[in-house]
Amino acid sequence: MQYHVDGDLVPADEATVSVRDRGFMYGDAAFETLRAYGGRVFEWEAHADRLRRTCRALSLDHGLSDEELRGRIRETLAANDLDDAYVKLSISRGVQPGKLSPGPVEVPTVVVYVADLPRGGRPDRGGEPVWDGPATAAVVETRRIPDAALPAGAKTHNYLNGILARLELRDRNASGSGGAERAAPDEAIVRDADGNLAEGATSNLFFVSDGVLHTPSLDGPILPGVTRRVVLELAESEDIPVEEGTYGPADLRDADEAFLTNSTWEIRPLAAVEGPDGETAKFGAGPITDRLADAFDARVERDHYE
The missing domain is CATH 3.20.10.10 (D-amino Acid Aminotransferase, subunit A, domain 2)
Structure with missing residues (x-):
């Protein structure tokens, strides 16, 4: 598996974040859990809009456009040859001096993590749920x-x-x-x-x-x-x-x-x-x-x- 970390695709066992990252130290980060069907993210615009609102609430100006973030997700899916997948997109302020009050975002930490999921859609077309029962x-x-x-x-x-x-x-x-x-x-x-x-x-x-x-x-x-x-x-x-x-x-x-x-x-x-x-x-x-x-x-x- 390969994950997308700060603009680069890296092997899963090399995908790391600094211990001084504010997302690790304080939970000071935004994320979205998404699902890809047939190689395309479901309801991307709605997820991007909610992520934008979360970042606004945190005053986290990461400087990346929706299309840039979507592109990183596409690259990660393609690198892992996944059409149907769980996707997690996380953005933090990155590494800053060790104090509670955040400073301006200079180098945000952006991570895309993916995992294989069954095909979605109609059961008679091969779709199946991820859960075993109610x-x-x-x-x-x-x-x-x-x-x-x-x-x-x-x-x-x-x-x-x-x-x-x-x-x-x-x-x-x-x-x-x-x-x-x-x-x-x-x-x-x-x-x-x-x-x-x-x-x-x-x-x-x-x-x-x-x-x-x-x-x-x-x-x-x-x-x-x-x-x-x-x-x-x-x-x-x-x-x-x-x-x-x-x-x-x-x-x-x-x-x-x-x-x-x-x-x-x-x-x-x-x-x-x-x-x-x-x-x-x-x-x-x-x-x-x-x-x-x-x-x-x-x-x-x-x-x-x-």
Whole structure:
């Protein structure tokens, strides 16, 4: 494998960043997780726009155009002979004097990392998900950082909030009867400071009740996921009623269907969610989830393979 580091393609075992890099020292960096289908990045403009907003929030003026960044991604995919891939693009202020206050960006650190993924798109054309089956999740005690403390719309290297939420899941792997270990849930669902549902540690949350698709509103501390936006567009095209609002764990517990979204998982159904009270809600077949997943696959097929 070869990665793109500061303008050059280098072998994976030589792809390094200085220990004095502010991205390493302080988490002072922006990133985007993307997915390539058929050699082309999915929803590049939306990802580039969110990356630009993150850099603006950090006052990180890296001086590179969207097309230059896109070119580095293309070069990395081509160098590894990958058409279908996971892509991570990271930008930091680079190496600066060891103090908290940042100075002007002189030489930013820009890294493109890629990994092989299955073909996407319609199953009858060879598309397959990256996951083995529906996910399980648990509502954890870790709360989402308020937007006034750390902008929710900024996708930064400071991911400690999500890490702490995922660490809670290890406690769910407690010994059961007969000493057998129970598998930890796949995702941690966090709430805001008021106890309302926010999102997964690395995903956005959707659920269906009485034929209406619900998702927490961006008025709360929610990362505006690119796949989240695509799902809302698909729901409109499929005439599925949508409500963005404020919801508690009980709303999710009483739902008929639920699923998670991110760039890698796309649309992943939820089979069960353990609430903060320990009660587990189980979800059966999801006709609306299936319709949206089919529409998503068809869009990928049309835009990237046909």
